[in-house]
Amino acid sequence: MSPERSEDAWVAAVARRFPRSPRVRVGIGHDTATVAFDGRDVVLKIDTVIDGVDLRLAACGPVLAGRKALAVPVSDLAASGAVPRAAVVSAVLPRDVEFPTFDGLAEGLAAMAAEVGCDVVGGDTSVADGPLVLSVAVVGEPGPHGLVTRGGARAGMTISTTGPLGGSIVGRHLTFRPRLSEAQALLAHHVPAAMMDLSDGIAADLPRLCAASGVGAYVQAAALPVHPDVTRLADGRPAWEHALSDGEDFELLLAHAPLAADVVAALARAGVTLHAVGRTTDRAGVLELEVDGAVRPWPRGGYDHLRRAGG
Amino acid sequence: MSPERSEDAWVAAVARRFPRSPRVRVGIGHDTATVAFDGRDVVLKIDTVIDGVDLRLAACGPVLAGRKALAVPVSDLAASGAVPRAAVVSAVLPRDVEFPTFDGLAEGLAAMAAEVGCDVVGGDTSVADGPLVLSVAVVGEPGPHGLVTRGGARAGMTISTTGPLGGSIVGRHLTFRPRLSEAQALLAHHVPAAMMDLSDGIAADLPRLCAASGVGAYVQAAALPVHPDVTRLADGRPAWEHALSDGEDFELLLAHAPLAADVVAALARAGVTLHAVGRTTDRAGVLELEVDGAVRPWPRGGYDHLRRAGG
Numbered sequence: 001m002s003p004e005r006s007e008d009a010w011v012a013a014v015a016r017r018f019p020r021s022p023r024v025r026v027g028i029g030h031d032t033a034t035v036a037f038d039g040r041d042v043v044l045k046i047d048t049v050i051d052g053v054d055l056r057l058a059a060c061g062p063v064l065a066g067r068k069a070l071a072v073p074v075s076d077l078a079a080s081g082a083v084p085r086a087a088v089v090s091a092v093l094p095r096d097v098e099f100p101t102f103d104g105l106a107e108g109l110a111a112m113a114a115e116v117g118c119d120v121v122g123g124d125t126s127v128a129d130g131p132l133v134l135s136v137a138v139v140g141e142p143g144p145h146g147l148v149t150r151g152g153a154r155a156g157m158t159i160s161t162t163g164p165l166g167g168s169i170v171g172r173h174l175t176f177r178p179r180l181s182e183a184q185a186l187l188a189h190h191v192p193a194a195m196m197d198l199s200d201g202i203a204a205d206l207p208r209l210c211a212a213s214g215v216g217a218y219v220q221a222a223a224l225p226v227h228p229d230v231t232r233l234a235d236g237r238p239a240w241e242h243a244l245s246d247g248e249d250f251e252l253l254l255a256h257a258p259l260a261a262d263v264v265a266a267l268a269r270a271g272v273t274l275h276a277v278g279r280t281t282d283r284a285g286v287l288e289l290e291v292d293g294a295v296r297p298w299p300r301g302g303y304d305h306l307r308r309a310g311g
Numbered sequence: 312m313s314p315e316r317s318e319d320a321w322v323a324a325v326a327r328r329f330p331r332s333p334r335v336r337v338g339i340g341h342d343t344a345t346v347a348f349d350g351r352d353v354v355l356k357i358d359t360v361i362d363g364v365d366l367r368l369a370a371c372g373p374v375l376a377g378r379k380a381l382a383v384p385v386s387d388l389a390a391s392g393a394v395p396r397a398a399v400v401s402a403v404l405p406r407d408v409e410f411p412t413f414d415g416l417a418e419g420l421a422a423m424a425a426e427v428g429c430d431v432v433g434g435d436t437s438v439a440d441g442p443l444v445l446s447v448a449v450v451g452e453p454g455p456h457g458l459v460t461r462g463g464a465r466a467g468m469t470i471s472t473t474g475p476l477g478g479s480i481v482g483r484h485l486t487f488r489p490r491l492s493e494a495q496a497l498l499a500h501h502v503p504a505a506m507m508d509l510s511d512g513i514a515a516d517l518p519r520l521c522a523a524s525g526v527g528a529y530v531q532a533a534a535l536p537v538h539p540d541v542t543r544l545a546d547g548r549p550a551w552e553h554a555l556s557d558g559e560d561f562e563l564l565l566a567h568a569p570l571a572a573d574v575v576a577a578l579a580r581a582g583v584t585l586h587a588v589g590r591t592t593d594r595a596g597v598l599e600l601e602v603d604g605a606v607r608p609w610p611r612g613g614y615d616h617l618r619r620a621g622g
Binding site for chain 1: 322432
């Protein structure tokens with residue numbers, strides 16, 4: 001009676017164990033959780049990066065590892081319309097760790113914290129027989145324009161991203177800037193009906209947005225904005241496949257009503273260019289991909305820890 | 312130029328990298344951090360349990376592992392006077408994990424969450440070539456009697472614990488109940504000048520309280536309350552050594568002024584019995600242990616990940 005071996009299926013299967021008190025405004029299944037403290041919203045997210053899975057410590061060094069460990073959960077806060085305030089860090093260190101590695105992790109964490117205006121206020125350090133594991137939890141507040149979830153899309157909306165996609169493995173997955181200002185500009189103009197960050201690629205993430213919103217989606221491969229990094233991969237696969245499935249772009253993915261020209265202009269002045277990739281449909285949970293005029297079933301894409309592990 | 316190979320020394324050495332904005336009321340070096348959100352205090356803590364370090368998954372099973380993963384950071388909130396509200400969980404699973412293990416972890420987390428009135432609101436799941444790693448971050452609010460830190464002890468105070476110590480490895484380290492109600496009862500009667508939870512044993516934890524408060528301590532071995540579990544270890548070492556150094560008791564350690572009889576009676580009605588183990592002194596950072604009338608230097612005790620690793 002076990003569910004399908006995938007992260008989403010396992011998480012969905014255990015979510016029933018966690019009842020939601022009235023305090024919980026947004027719970028499991030969104031980029032961040034929101035909990036009311038005496039009526040005041042606190043936004044919360046935890047994410048983990050692991051040597052050999054999310055980065056290669058020997059290649060990138062500890063500073064970029066520390067930077068990424070904080071940038072990943074901050075990206076989720078950004079996509080929710082929240083502003084990060086404080087972070088706590090759990091570091092599980094390999095047994096042969098030396099101080100300069102630990103200090104480099106701290107340097108990278110501090111650099112990202114300064115960049116996004118967030119305090120690192122505590123942590124926990126362990127040593128184990130395994131790879132480096134950095135878990136970072138970030139708490140924040142709603143930004144001035146309020147919060148947004150994955151759940152607000154309706155049929156007939158435009159699906160867009162804030163930037164080109166694919167090939168982040170070349171290095172961008174370590175150096176990306178969380179889209180805090182872009183999210184705030186979009187929310188200031190009431191653009192996103194639903195929003196999330198692209199951590200696992202549109203192929204994996206758009207189904208999550210559609211499921212949360214109860215809509216379907218129709219995406220055109222030719223419309224996918226391809227990042228120049230894709231050309232550096234030169235592996236013979238079509239560029240749109242990379243844009244669809246590579247993951248770790250950390251751009252925003254959103255559903256929105258058609259944009260008036262003055263909004264487009266205002267967003268451009270704020271440094272935000274939206275790339276339309278498709279539209280939402282009323283066929284809940286049905287995702288379609290158009291390639292060269294033919295509609296294909298949605299690819300099973302993006303990185304899934306559990307499928308890779310054994311499924 | 313690297314610091315001594317110990318967790319405290321490494322953390323102290325990197326703490327300078329993290330400047331504190333005015334928002335941070337309590338930062339690195341206490342049981343929990345406190346951050347002001349528009350004047351309202353939010354309390355935050357992250358802790359991690361690892362298979363093979365903090366528990367043995369094959370022996371204890373996933374339910375107790377999930378339970379402990381949440382109980383450990385909740386214990387820190389308790390010791391700060393805070394009330395837990397919401398938790399997020401990062402699970403790094405071994406590659407051969409099967410669903411019942413994942414579900415058991417969720418069951419244990421949910422049981423502890425229900426016990427302490429905290430919602431589990433989100434998480435992150437990974438698979439890696441290593442042991443099970445569960446990192447849990449908990450956010451909470453100050454309880455009705457306000458917060459307390461490790462930093463408020465003054466010379467001449469009594470040092471007490473809320474329960475007997477030692478031998479938790481027999482099983483109590485998995486089944487302990489965070490001392491939330493005890494902490495609230497103590498604070499309701501304005502007892503603790505400084506408080507923390509005993510995660511690493513008095514031998515390791517009391518120096519931390521003394522350092523944060525700028526005091527010394529004089530502890531009598533004969534006064535240490537010994538848990539019955541110590542007799543089950545039967546390893547020939549004096550019982551007081553176990554009480555001093557075993558760790559993972561998760562009782563509260565506090566410094567306080569002498570108690571009036573009516574306060575002692577009121578605490579007893581609330582189920583709290585304090586065990587006095589010594590007193591604070593004005594010799595900052597100097598800790599002494601009296602055994603059979605002779606004063607010994609303070610033992611280097613408690614579990615330290617980094618010393619065990621290579622130092």
